[in-house]
Amino acid sequence: MPVEREKYSRAIEDYLKIIFELLEASGRVSTKQIAEALDVKPASVTGMLQKMSAFKPALVNYRKHHSVSLTPEGRDIALRVIRRHRLIERFLQETLGFSWDKVHEEAHRLEHVVSDEFEKRVAEVLGDPEFDPHGSPIPTRELEMPEHSQKPLSELDKRERAYIREVPDEDEGLLLYLEEVGVVPGARIEVLERSPYDGIMTLIVMGQLQNAVLGPSITRRVFVEKKR
Ligand SMILES: [Zn+2]
Structure with missing residues (x-):
């Protein structure tokens, strides 16, 4: 069953997204890497990971001094935010005429606030694009990450x-x-x-x-x- 996105804060969405991306890049992720990527203190990361692992359902698997992984629920939320981010980047560039260096910041703000309907319309207007302006694959509507070169x-x-x-x-x-x-x-x-x-x-x-x-x-x- 899809997770209700409204329950989660922007901070949680950012954490899940960064954990997903770090896992994709290197297969494992530490609190130190997350702290660096989000520019926060390692102690805040530990606190947030503990909170997210205590959620019902849990969003991450986390024990102190061990590496972090995403539960299926956490992964779905991460993929949904990534899908929105990349679709919005494409929309900003193609439809609104933003240059490719300006779309990321803007999309980073919008990814947390647009509705399901907005996301659906953007995907339709753009003809379900496979990639964002930087060549990153856009997760499908079913929240699958397409195969891509690494x-x-x-x-x-x-x-x-x-x-x-x-x-x-x-x-x-x-x-x-x-x-x-x-x-x-x-x-x-x-x-x-x-x-x-x-x-x-x-x-x-x-x-x-x-x-x-x-x-x-x-x-x-x-x-x-x-x-x-
Ligand atoms: Zn971006």
Whole structure:
């Protein structure tokens, strides 16, 4: 049975979303990572995790000093918020003309307040899009996360070619740079140079005059795939 969303606060939705995303990225998640991602004190994270694990039904599985996981209820709430976030980003860009570096902040506010009906209409108007403007997959209406590439750009070797699939969505300055050098979802790239010590990569981007130079903190969070 779907969980009633009205019962949960914005803070809880943010926690569940970040836990889901961290789990997707690395398979496990610690209180320290959550604290860093949400920019709060580890003690607040512990308190919130205890609260969410005591909910009926529980939203997370949590014991002190152990890693955290989501219950099916927690996962559904996380996926619903992620679906809304990504649909709203797409709506802001496509329908309202926002640039891709501005949609994340706006969507982050709206994701907690729009109604089920609003979400449904947005999905219909946009023709049930599969991806947000940054290439992240949009969970389906049934709250399934579509299969998607998880190969980071950082794993490509010199001379390897690939298509950009997904870029991080929260850093406006980075998004402006990526747009300027053409590192956007769908772009075809080739690794021109990879420095062996600090992992800085120089990319040829097809159709662009300028090469893209990206450090490892970025290339680990840009995802690529071999086929378009
Ligand atoms: Zn976003």
